[in-house]
Every structure is written in structure tokens, then in C-alpha cells.
Amino acid sequence: MDELENADALDYETIQEQRNDELSALLDSRNMRALKQRMEEMNEFDVAEFLSEIPDNRMPMVFRLLSKETASDVFANFDVPDQERIINSMTDSELAGIIEELYLDDAVDMMEELPANVVKRVMRAATPQTRALINQYLNYPEDSAGSIMTAEFVDLKKYMSVKESFARIRRIGEDKETIYICFVISSHRKLEGIVTVKDLLLADDDTIIEDLMDRNVIFATTTEDQESVSEKFSDYDLMALPVVDTEGRLVGIVTVDDIIDVMEQETTEDFELMAAMTPSDKPYARSGILEIWKNRIPWLMFLMLSATFTSMILTHFESMLAVQAALIAFIPTLMGTGGNSGAQASTAVIRSLSLGDTEPRDALRVAWKELRIALLCGLSLACVNFVKMLILDGMIMKNEGITIPVALTVSLAILFIVIFAKVVGSMLPIAAEKIGVDPAVMANPLISTVTDTVSLLIYIYIAKLILRI
Amino acid sequence: MDELENADALDYETIQEQRNDELSALLDSRNMRALKQRMEEMNEFDVAEFLSEIPDNRMPMVFRLLSKETASDVFANFDVPDQERIINSMTDSELAGIIEELYLDDAVDMMEELPANVVKRVMRAATPQTRALINQYLNYPEDSAGSIMTAEFVDLKKYMSVKESFARIRRIGEDKETIYICFVISSHRKLEGIVTVKDLLLADDDTIIEDLMDRNVIFATTTEDQESVSEKFSDYDLMALPVVDTEGRLVGIVTVDDIIDVMEQETTEDFELMAAMTPSDKPYARSGILEIWKNRIPWLMFLMLSATFTSMILTHFESMLAVQAALIAFIPTLMGTGGNSGAQASTAVIRSLSLGDTEPRDALRVAWKELRIALLCGLSLACVNFVKMLILDGMIMKNEGITIPVALTVSLAILFIVIFAKVVGSMLPIAAEKIGVDPAVMANPLISTVTDTVSLLIYIYIAKLILRI
Numbered sequence: 001m002d003e004l005e006n007a008d009a010l011d012y013e014t015i016q017e018q019r020n021d022e023l024s025a026l027l028d029s030r031n032m033r034a035l036k037q038r039m040e041e042m043n044e045f046d047v048a049e050f051l052s053e054i055p056d057n058r059m060p061m062v063f064r065l066l067s068k069e070t071a072s073d074v075f076a077n078f079d080v081p082d083q084e085r086i087i088n089s090m091t092d093s094e095l096a097g098i099i100e101e102l103y104l105d106d107a108v109d110m111m112e113e114l115p116a117n118v119v120k121r122v123m124r125a126a127t128p129q130t131r132a133l134i135n136q137y138l139n140y141p142e143d144s145a146g147s148i149m150t151a152e153f154v155d156l157k158k159y160m161s162v163k164e165s166f167a168r169i170r171r172i173g174e175d176k177e178t179i180y181i182c183f184v185i186s187s188h189r190k191l192e193g194i195v196t197v198k199d200l201l202l203a204d205d206d207t208i209i210e211d212l213m214d215r216n217v218i219f220a221t222t223t224e225d226q227e228s229v230s231e232k233f234s235d236y237d238l239m240a241l242p243v244v245d246t247e248g249r250l251v252g253i254v255t256v257d258d259i260i261d262v263m264e265q266e267t268t269e270d271f272e273l274m275a276a277m278t279p280s281d282k283p284y285a286r287s288g289i290l291e292i293w294k295n296r297i298p299w300l301m302f303l304m305l306s307a308t309f310t311s312m313i314l315t316h317f318e319s320m321l322a323v324q325a326a327l328i329a330f331i332p333t334l335m336g337t338g339g340n341s342g343a344q345a346s347t348a349v350i351r352s353l354s355l356g357d358t359e360p361r362d363a364l365r366v367a368w369k370e371l372r373i374a375l376l377c378g379l380s381l382a383c384v385n386f387v388k389m390l391i392l393d394g395m396i397m398k399n400e401g402i403t404i405p406v407a408l409t410v411s412l413a414i415l416f417i418v419i420f421a422k423v424v425g426s427m428l429p430i431a432a433e434k435i436g437v438d439p440a441v442m443a444n445p446l447i448s449t450v451t452d453t454v455s456l457l458i459y460i461y462i463a464k465l466i467l468r469i
Numbered sequence: 470m471d472e473l474e475n476a477d478a479l480d481y482e483t484i485q486e487q488r489n490d491e492l493s494a495l496l497d498s499r500n501m502r503a504l505k506q507r508m509e510e511m512n513e514f515d516v517a518e519f520l521s522e523i524p525d526n527r528m529p530m531v532f533r534l535l536s537k538e539t540a541s542d543v544f545a546n547f548d549v550p551d552q553e554r555i556i557n558s559m560t561d562s563e564l565a566g567i568i569e570e571l572y573l574d575d576a577v578d579m580m581e582e583l584p585a586n587v588v589k590r591v592m593r594a595a596t597p598q599t600r601a602l603i604n605q606y607l608n609y610p611e612d613s614a615g616s617i618m619t620a621e622f623v624d625l626k627k628y629m630s631v632k633e634s635f636a637r638i639r640r641i642g643e644d645k646e647t648i649y650i651c652f653v654i655s656s657h658r659k660l661e662g663i664v665t666v667k668d669l670l671l672a673d674d675d676t677i678i679e680d681l682m683d684r685n686v687i688f689a690t691t692t693e694d695q696e697s698v699s700e701k702f703s704d705y706d707l708m709a710l711p712v713v714d715t716e717g718r719l720v721g722i723v724t725v726d727d728i729i730d731v732m733e734q735e736t737t738e739d740f741e742l743m744a745a746m747t748p749s750d751k752p753y754a755r756s757g758i759l760e761i762w763k764n765r766i767p768w769l770m771f772l773m774l775s776a777t778f779t780s781m782i783l784t785h786f787e788s789m790l791a792v793q794a795a796l797i798a799f800i801p802t803l804m805g806t807g808g809n810s811g812a813q814a815s816t817a818v819i820r821s822l823s824l825g826d827t828e829p830r831d832a833l834r835v836a837w838k839e840l841r842i843a844l845l846c847g848l849s850l851a852c853v854n855f856v857k858m859l860i861l862d863g864m865i866m867k868n869e870g871i872t873i874p875v876a877l878t879v880s881l882a883i884l885f886i887v888i889f890a891k892v893v894g895s896m897l898p899i900a901a902e903k904i905g906v907d908p909a910v911m912a913n914p915l916i917s918t919v920t921d922t923v924s925l926l927i928y929i930y931i932a933k934l935i936l937r938i
Binding site for chain 1: 481512514638666671693701704725726729730736744746762765766768772777780794802804813815817820821831841854861868870914918
């Protein structure tokens with residue numbers, strides 16, 4: 001049973017696989033007692049993973065083998081469809097047992113995703129206090145500190161001694177999300193300070209909490225955005241952050257494991273926005289095709305219709321382009337280069353804004369920086385393109401339309417398009433941040449649509465100047 | 470001094486601002502004693518932020534006010550230019566003091582970024598043991614568990630009692646990155662289990678660690694990629710993860726605060742790859758324009774040259790397009806729609822792969838899903854485009870080239886292009902993962918270049934069929 005005894009040159013993934021094989025063998029041979037014992041020793045995430053891979057009809061039966069404590073921990077690690085399956089296989093009193101054992105934030109998360117009829121059943125099974133708390137938490141704005149916090153923390157009073165504090169931690173600590181950070185509150189539940197178990201361990205038994213606590217508490221308010229909460233964890237290397245209401249009363253805490261989930265969720269959201277999709281809380285693998293269609297079609301439609309400008313420009317200059325048909329062949333090159341240049345600048349700025357390295361007030365500095373980068377990139381691209389057009393398109397491919405003035409036209413257009421794309425690409429996210437829109441929207445798809453139109457105009461204008469058409 | 474006493478309806482940001490104003494006033498009035506006292510009470514991140522905003526010539530002087538312990542904590546929170554500035558203003562013995570107080574992982578991080586001559590001076594100032602450890606850590610592969618771990622952990626032996634363990638924690642705990650997770654090792658330093666301070670607090674004084682420890686330890690190996698390490702933190706909700714060498718000996722631990730930095734770094738890397746930039750460790754705001762140019766130009770150049778295919782196709786079909794000049798006007802629309810559709814699919818799959826929701830073996834399932842989504846999206850776009858072309862371009866703009874067959878050609882092309890883009894866009898990241906390339910490379914810029922070429926071919930083929938040209 002000792003995982004590490006044979007761990008020479010093994011990694012945890014191999015151990016996991018071996019263990020899953022062993023568990024499946026126990027299940028197949030119906031050796032339920034050994035299976036139960038083995039699962040109880042495992043990490044609850046691994047148990048959840050194992051259970052979610054066994055056939056649906058046997059899964060609830062295996063789940064029932066678990067002790068009450070393990071069961072609720074495993075349950076919290078399930079994804080929503082597995083949670084639903086388990087709930088549907090349970091009696092009301094079994095369900096009540098699980099709900100009361102769950103941490104409040106896990107229960108609230110689950111409620112936000114379960115279908116309404118299942119939520120109703122769960123709420124009926126919960127005790128009145130739990131039900132009231134869940135309802136209260138469900139009322140905080142989505143993605144606020146209030147919506148991700150939990151109520152299971154250790155609170156102390158400042159007149160307690162270290163010895164009394166340890167006694168309290170031992171008494172109530174079992175069910176708390178963390179016992180290592182304790183929150184010192186007044187009789188009106190106002191947050192007065194924090195004290196860590198490390199402070200307590202290193203202090204004398206008779207020391208009074210007031211002399212030990214850190215008054216300089218970093219905290220969040222219930223309505224604060226979860227992105228700002230996660231920045232605090234990253235800046236201050238926190239394990240837990242207290243959440244206070246408008247009166248400064250401690251109403252909950254956020255723990256670092258929840259912040260890791262928040263960070264993943266926020267990153268996914270940015271990715272989706274940057275690829276012109278409506279963000280969704282549901283993982284891709286679990287979303288239906290109609291749902292995905294609904295998230296993708298609005299932007300696709302908008303961007304397709306926006307491209308009407310480019311067709312109008314092309315139609316308008318049809319006769320001119322007919323004179324110099326060779327010019328048409330380079331339209332995709334110009335649009336692609338413009339889009340890519342703009343996307344680089346906008347992505348760099350979007351990320352820098354979200355990490356807090358760049359602020360909206362840096363707009364001028366950023367524009368100046370991108371202007372110089374664009375000059376460097378634009379000149380390199382223009383020179384290479386000029387030579388490439390004359391040698392590859394002109395001499396090797398024997399395209400007679402490729403003259404030096406034509407190559408010059410395309411190359412100069414590249415230079416100006418890159419400059420335009422990079423400066424505008426870097427400014428749009430900053431402008432978005434200023435007016436309170438998520439800067440991630442100003443990414444490749446939108447930038448490309450903007451640069452496409454302008455690229456064409458730049459191209460045609462330069463062609464008129466150089467080729468006199 | 471009590472931050473929270475006046476915290477009614479305040480958020481932490483307002484408190485911060487007020488405090489920074491107060492500190493600046495103390496500095497201006499040269500009230501150094503009050504300034505020192507105030508800084509000592511503050512969180513070290515806030516002190517670092519404050520110091521990095523005061524003028525360069527005064528900053529080292531204010532930094533010297535700090536006590537040795539606070540100084541090293543603040544130092545660890547500086548960014549590299551500020552660290553360099555401080556090092557240059559210090560005597561060797563002051564420097565030695567800071568280095569010995571730093572956590573090893575912070576010291577190693579700093580060494581990786583400081584200029585060579587400063588690194589040399591720091592190494593000279595360190596004690597031989599610290600120097601040897603730093604050198605050992607610097608030798609682990611970049612972005613491996615070994616390169617982000619630290620050596621400051623609490624180790625216990627399994628024959629110890631709870632009482633003895635607490636005595637050891639009290640003795641050596643002061644300088645450890647975490648004391649809450651203790652690592653049980655054999656006389657050969659092999660990792661045998663872990664025990665938390667919570668377990669210890671809830672147990673009797675005479676209990677033996679062996680009976681208390683969790684043998685089912687989740688661990689990483691020194692060469693394991695940091696992305697896999699951060700997945701373990703997210704899956705198992707860990708606070709700290711032991712890192713073992715190939716013989717199963719405990720060589721270090723990774724703590725959750727470092728993982729938050731890793732997650733930010735990995736996300737930035739994905740963003741950069743997805744926007745066709747070479748990833749860089751250096752924040753945008755601190756990178757020079759030549760550096761940024763070097764990271765951006767290779768992809769831009771490659772993508773520009775790849776667009777040669779589209780110009781060849783257009784040149785080849787020049788005469789055919791001349792017959793139906795109206796077709797040219799819709800090339801940007803088709804390319805844009807293809808690129809955006811492909812980018813949506815590839816981004817969704819890239820993110821799903823990186824969260825572990827989708828595995829390479831799901832390739833067929835993903836292709837089937839994207840095919841159906843593409844049908845829905847393609848049909849919606851094609852219908853809207855058909856109507857739009859006839860009404861807006863044809864009737865309102867009075868473009869005589871827009872006939873029903875032309876509108877049908879463009880609309881059918883949209884349908885097939887969206888299908889191609891979505892299926893290929895979803896498969897390329899999976900293929901990349903399979904051959905060990907970062908899937909993030911298969912994002913918008915590369916997908917667009919692939920779909921641009923194929924979109925043109927689809928368009929021309931459909932035009933030939935319908936318009937018989």
C-alpha cells in the first residue's frame with residue numbers, strides 16, 4: 001500500500017495508472033471490502049477521477065462504499081454531470097448528509113450549475129441554516145468575492161491567549177477550509193486582525209492574541225471582482241483572504257485553491273474573447289453543439305458583415321485594379337500582415353494590462369514604443385518583400401506584371417500598414433480598459449477587421465501615387 | 470495605525486493610497502524614524518511598491534532603514550532593475566546578509582535574471598553552502614520543478630512523537646517557506662509521507678508520526694515540467710508539493726504562491742504563441758524595442774512569405790477573375806470569415822487541451838463536434854450573406870455584377886470554407902500536442918494562413934462550377 005516505497009525512478013502519473021488498474025481489478029472481482037479500503041487511502045481527487053471512468057450503472061454503487069467524510073470530499077471533486085448522477089441515486093437523508101459535509105463554496109458552485117429541479121431537491125434536503133447561507137451566497141454578483149468565498153474559517157477574539165486559541169482551533173478546526181490563518185473579530189464581527197498558526201506556535205502559551213495579531217490585514221469586499229481578488233493573492237502571496245461587507249464585518253474567506261480555479265476561469269474567458277467567442281462557464285468538452293454555436297455565431301456574423309467595407313472599397317476601385325491586375329494578387333498578403341502585426345501588439349498590451357504592468361495612463365508611452373517597433377518590423381518586411389517580389393514572382397515565376405514600381409507599391413504599403421496596425425492594435429485595448437470594456441475583446445479578429453479596411457485604402461492610395469493610375 | 474478601524478465602506482486600494490500619501494509626507498519631512506516604523510508594519514509587497522516609486526537616488530537610503538528581516542522580504546518583492554539598484558548600493562557584508570535571508574527559490578529566480586557581473590558579486594558574497602545550493606538549483610532545466618522548488622521545508626522522522634515534532638517545528642520553523650506541511654523522510658532522505666500541522670494539532674502529544682502521516686503523497690520529480698506541477702496543484706488543491714530526485718529522495722518543495730506565478734507565466738507564454746510571437750520571460754513594459762522586434766519578426770516574416778501561395782493562386786486565375794470582377798470584392802470577406810471560424814475552433818481546443826478536458830485521443834470526437842458546429846455556423850452565415858448581397862450590394866448599392874448565381878457562389882463558398890476552417894482549426898492543435906509541439910502555436914495567425922489558401926481554392930472551384938467560367 002505504500003506508494004513511495006517502490007517509487008525509485010517513478011513519477012506520480014505511473015503510480016496513478018498502476019493504482020487505477022489495481023482498483024479496476026478489485027471491482028471486477030467484486031472484492032468490495034478491499035476496494036473500499038484502497039479508496040479511503042487515496043486522495044479524493046484521484047477517487048473522483050477513478051469513479052467518473054467506471055460505467056454509469058455501477059458508479060453510484062461504488063460511491064456508496066465510501067465513508068461519509070470521504071464521500072463528500074470526493075463529491076466536491078466531481079464535475080456537474082457526475083454530481084447529478086449521484087444526487088439522483090441518493091435518498092433524501094443521504095443527500096442531506098453530503099450537503100452538510102460540503103464546504104459552503106463548493107455547495108454554492110454546484111448549485112449555480114445544477115438543473116433547477118435538482119437544485120430544488122438539494123435545497124429541501126439541506127438544514128434551514130445551510131439553506132439560508134446558500135441562498136445568501138447565491139445572491140452575491142457573479143464572479144464577485146462574495147460568490148467565491150466560504151464561511152468555514154476559524155475566528156478568534158483579541159483577548160484570547162495562545163493556549164485558548166489552540167483549544168478553539170482544536171475544537172472547531174476539523175471542518176474549516178484552513179486553520180492556519182485565524183481571523184480576529186470584535187464582538188460585532190468586525191475584522192480586527194489576523195494571526196497565523198505559525199505565530200501561535202512560535203509564541204508563549206500566555207501571550208494574548210492582541211499582542212500577536214497583524215493589524216495590517218489585506219482584505220476584499222464582497223462585491224469586489226474575482227480578478228482583483230486573484231491579483232491580491234498573486235501580489236501578496238496569500239493563503240487566504242478575508243472578505244468584509246460594507247460595514248467592515250467579516251463575512252467569509254477566500255482560499256488559495258479557489259483562486260487557482262478563478263485564474264483558470266479568467267484565462268479561459270480571455271482566450272474566448274480574444275478568439276471572438278462569447279465566454280462560457282462550461283468546459284468545451286461538455287458543451288453541446290447548439291450552445292457552442294450560440295457562443296460563436298454573433299461575432300462571426302458581425303465580423304462577416306463588417307467586411308462589407310472591404311468589398312465596397314474593392315468594388316469602387318474595380319476599374320483601377322483592372323488596369324494593374326498584378327496588384328490584386330497581393331491583397332491577401334497585405335491584409336494578413338496587417339492583421340498579424342496588429343494582433344501581436346494588441347495581445348502584448350492586453351496581457352500587460354491584465355498583469356498590471358501597463359496602466360491606461362501609459363497610453364502615450366505604449367504608442368511611442370509600438371511606433372518604433374512597427375518601423376523596425378515594417379522596414380524588415382518591406383525590404384524582404386521587395387526582393388522576393390522581384391526575384392521570385394518576377395524572375396522565377398515570370399509574372400510580367402511585377403515591375404519595380406509595383407514591387408515598390410506593395411512594399412511601401414506593407415510598411416505603412418504595419419505601422420498603422422501596431423499603433424492602433426496597441427491603443428484599442430487601452431481605450432477599452434478606459435471605458436470599462438474587457439480589453440481582450442480588442443484582439444486579433446476585431447483588429448484584423450479594422451486593419452483590413454484601412455490596409456486596402458493605404459494600398460490603393462500608394463498605388464495611385466506611384467503607379468499614377 | 471490600525472488600518473481596519475476606519476475601514477467602514479473602504480476597500481483595500483483606498484487604504485493603500487492613503488498610506489502611500491502618508492509615507493511620502495514622512496519622507497518629505499525627513500521623519501525617518503516614523504517612516505521606518507510605518508514600513509516595518511506594512512506588508513512587504515506594499516513596501517516594495519512604495520520604494521519602487523520614489524526617486525532612484527533616495528531609494529537605497531530609504532531601503533536601508535528597514536530591519537534585516539524586512540529588508541530581505543522586501544528585496545524578494547522587487548523587480549530585477551530595483552534589485553540591481555539595491556545590490557549596487559550595498560557593501561559586500563550587507564549583501565551577504567540579504568542573500569542568506571532570502572528563500573532559495575527567490576535567490577535562484579533573481580540569479581537567472583541579473584546581469585552576469587552582478588551575479589558574480591552576489592555569488593562571492595554568499596556563504597559556500599548557499600553558493601553550492603544556488604549553483605545546484607541553477608542547473609535544473611528551465612521551467613522544471615527543480616528550477617522553481619525551494620529548500621526551506623520542515624522534515625520529520627517517522628519515529629518522532631507529535632510533541633517532538635512540534636518542538637522541531639518551533640526550533641527550525643522560523644525560516645521555512647511553509648511549516649504547515651511537514652515531510653517525513655528516512656535516514657537516506659527518501660520521502661516516506663507527509664503530515665500537516667492540522668493533523669498534529671488534532672492528535673495526542675504521544676502519537677507517533679508513522680501512525681499519523683499520509684503515505685499517499687502526491688509528488689513531482691525534479692525534471693518534471695512546471696506546467697504539469699501546476700496542474701497537480703489545481704487538481705489536488707495543494708499548498709505545497711514535494712519534489713524528489715530519481716532515487717525518490719526529497720530534494721525540495723514547491724509552494725502554492727510560486728505556482729500562481731508559474732500559472733501567470735504559462736498563460737503569458739500561450740498568449741504570445743497564439744499571437745505569433747516568440748515567448749519572452751520579460752514583461753512587455755520592461756522589454757526594449759529591439760528585443761520585442763526580435764520576438765515578433767520571425768513569425769511575421771514567415772507568415773508574409775507563406776501568403777505567396779495566395780498570390781500565386783490569384784495570379785493563376787487572373788483571367789478568370791477578370792471575367793467576373795464582382796468576385797474579387799468578396800475575397801477579404803471569405804478569408805476573414807475562414808480565419809475567424811478556424812481561430813474559434815483552434816482556441817477552444819487549445820484551451821481544452823491545456824486544462825486537460827480534451828486529450829489527443831479525443832481527436833475524432835472533436836472533429837465530429839466541430840463538423841456539426843461548422844454546419845450550423847456555415848449555414849447561418851451563408852443564408853445571411855446571400856440575402857445581404859442581393860439586397861445591400863445588389864439593390865441598394867446598385868452593383869450590377871451581383872447576380873443570384875454570384876451571391877450563391879459566395880454563400881456556398883462561405884459554407885465550405887467555415888467547415889474546412891473549423892475542422893482543420895480543431896485538429897491542428899491536437900496534432901501539435903501529439904508530436905510534442907505546444908498546441909498554442911496552432912492559433913489564429915497560422916490557421917488563417919492555412920485557411921486563406923484553401924479558401925481561395927474553394928471559392929474559385931465553386932465559381933467555376935456555378936458560373937461556368
